[in-house]
Amino acid sequence: MKKFICSKDCIEACFAYVDGLSIIPENRENTGRFVCSKLGKFLQREVFSSDLSFINVNGKQEHPDLQEIIKSIASYISVNKDKNILFIRGSGSLGYMMNYWDLLFSHFPNIYFVDGSLCLETGESAHIKDFGVYVNPPVENLSEVDNIVLFGRDAHNVSPHLYSYLKKLKNDGKKIIYIDPILRKTVRISDRYIRIKPASDNFLAAAIIKNLSLDDIPYDLNYLIEKCNVSENDLSYLVDTFKNGKTGIITGYGLQRYKNGENIVRWINRLAYFTNNLNYLYYVRSSKAGLPKPDIKNPTINISEILSYLNKGFFHGGIIVASNPLISYPSSKKLEELLKKLTFLLVVDTNKTETAEIATHFIKVHGMFAQEDISGSYFYDNRLHKRDKVFDKLSDIDVIKAISKELEVNIDIKFPPIPEKKEYETRKYKTNSLQLLENKSEGLRLISGSHYSYLNSQRFGDFVENFIYISPIDAQKYNLTDEEVVNISNENGTIKGKVKISEMCDEGYLFCYKCQDLIEGHPNILTTYTPTDSFTGIALYDTFVQLEKQKYHQ
Ligand code: SF4
Known part of the structure; x- marks a missing residue:
């Protein structure tokens, strides 16, 4: 049996053993012994799909042996050192070893990396500004609170273990309040659901702080309530909640997907600070905290500029690893048209995705099941662990080694030691004043x-x-x-x-x-x-x- 940690980006990082096709979950503190139903499907999809690596020759996908594909890729990269190449690396597998893709391409200053991401970075930035760090307190702290407020965190859909833990906490007598513009299944474990106008949680946080007279908020309370469209009754309920007991706050990632997303997360941080709940405030932690980071000095473009750079013909080629931007990136039809114009497009992924279909070169790897790795969780602070290579199939590291050999680039691939677990230190709130940024609906x-x-x-x-x-x-x-x-x-x-x-x-x-x-x-x-x-x-x-x-x- 091989020791396994699931490194899918659902934040959980489940422990399991894999024996052939059987997945045996390991017991997990707080929530018992289970992995989600997706894991078995990932195993089928990543390890046993019949997708084949290919080179596109005159519109036809041909399947020479891997070495020939690698040679063709290396030839493009070495001949075109004077041309700009776009490099998009997704977080498909959050394992530490994926960093070696970055290290490989860091040897080529014409390869542009992408700053920012679609995932968590707006909220991370909010935490860095307010606390200087982005860490979560131990999840066990939630057992000390009286109430838990979920700001846009639909745990049922995105975080099955957290959902199961919340269920247990509710059975232990905690009051759970779920705030979201979309009424989703997390409502099943909530004592109260509060519908809020999209992108206005910052106004609600300010209204609670004002109502409790904890800070001088230069707006009328009615104005704040009107902006978030929460009833007076719901506001009083929230104010009483924060007044009468310790309150855990769990922030969802959807909140940061608005133009004022950082401001929203920062006002929730501020609410936690003024109500003395910083030790019960959860957003995200670094899933690789304590592990070394590769030192990359390549030029970058911001994620919001991808389309405009492609549109002006800045890039001659593209490299996309562990990402399917034709489905998961914005304006994906326009993106598809522009990526198709590139002279060279290498896609490395576990499946022949929509993006792989338009590639000039595609390499099928076998994801987290084929890669000895280290992985942790975005949410739980105690889950950084090593996993075995479960199946002896082509892995990302095999491909990185093969390309670097062909390009005569020396990369020292090794495992860092697992860092000792650091005790959580209470975050220090650093922000004096904070503006309220409104997000107006445009239809x-x-x-x-x-x-x-x-x-x-x-x-x-x-x-x-x-x-x-x-x-x-x-x-x-x-x-x-x-x-x-x-x-x-x-x-x-x-x-x-x-x-x-x-x-x-x-x-x-x-x-x-x-x-x-x-x-x-x-x-x-x-x-x-x-x-x-x-x-x-x-x-x-x-x-x-x-x-x-x-x-x-x-
Ligand atoms: S809950 Fe997430 S980490 Fe756990 S098995 Fe499912 S996909 Fe993997």
Whole structure:
């Protein structure tokens, strides 16, 4: 049996043993012995799919042996040292060894890395500004609180172990309050659900602080309430919650996917500080805390600039590792058109994804199951562990070694020692004053979120909740009946799907599961490269659309 730690980017980092096709979960503090149903599917998809590496020759995918593909890749890189090459590395597998891709390409100053990400960096930036660090307290601290407030954290869908722990804490008598514009299944364990206007949690945090007279907030309370659209009754409930007991605060990642995302996270930090709950404030921690980081000096572009750089023909070639931007990046139709124009596009991934399909070179690797590695969790502070190579199949490190040998680049590949666990030190809040940044709606907003059954662009088979969710008020406004087909469009393109009239949404916004194939297209066709206020992320949820009924769809 091989020791395994799942390094998928759902923040959990589960321990298990893998024996052939059997996955045996290891006991996990607080939440018992289970891994999610996705893990078995990842195993099938990454290890046993029949996808083959290829070189595209005149529009035809040919499958020479790997060495020939590597030679062709190395030849392009060494001949084109005077041409700009874009390098996108995803966080598909969060293992430490993925850093060696960065180290390999750091030998070529014409290869441009991407600053910022679609994931966590806006919130991280908020924590660095407020505390100088981004760490989470031990999860066990939650057992000391009386209440837990979830700001946009839909634990049911994105974090199964946290959800299970919250369930236990609720059974132990903690009060759970779930605040989210989208009413999702986490409501099942909540004592109270509070619907909030998208991108306005900063106004709610300010309203609570003002109501408790903890800081001088230069706005009228009614103004703050109006901006977040929370009822006076809900506000009093929250104020009483914070007044009467220790309160854990768990912040979701969706909050940072707005133009004012950093400001939102910072106001939640401020609320935790003023209510003396810093030891119960959770956002994210570095999953590789304590491990060495490669020193990379390559030129960079910001993630929000990818499309504009491609558009002006700045890049001659591209390298995409462990990422499927044709599905998971904004404006993905436009991105596809521009990536297709590159002379060279290497994609390395566990599957022949949509992005791999347009590559000039594709190498199939076998992901976390084929790679001895070190991995940790974004949320839990005690999960940095080593895992075995479970299957003797082609791994990222095998490919890195082969390319570096061909390019005559010397990379010293080794495991760092696992750092000793550091005791958590209470964060020191450093911010004196903080402005409130408003995010004004520009019409009908489209929000796309995660679903329990898959991760980002790593989808499996049929998906039954494949709808565009719309509020009853908006359905009436657009004269729609349930499951009617609509076109949703903006300047980036059009997608087509069935609407589901649902209390999940309120007036003014739609919801659908991210990266899903609708009848035509997927949500990221419509999202834009608007940077967040930290300039390290993308405001994916500031996507505004027009909706049109499709009269003649069969
Ligand atoms: S919950 Fe996340 S870390 Fe755990 S097995 Fe599932 S995908 Fe992997």
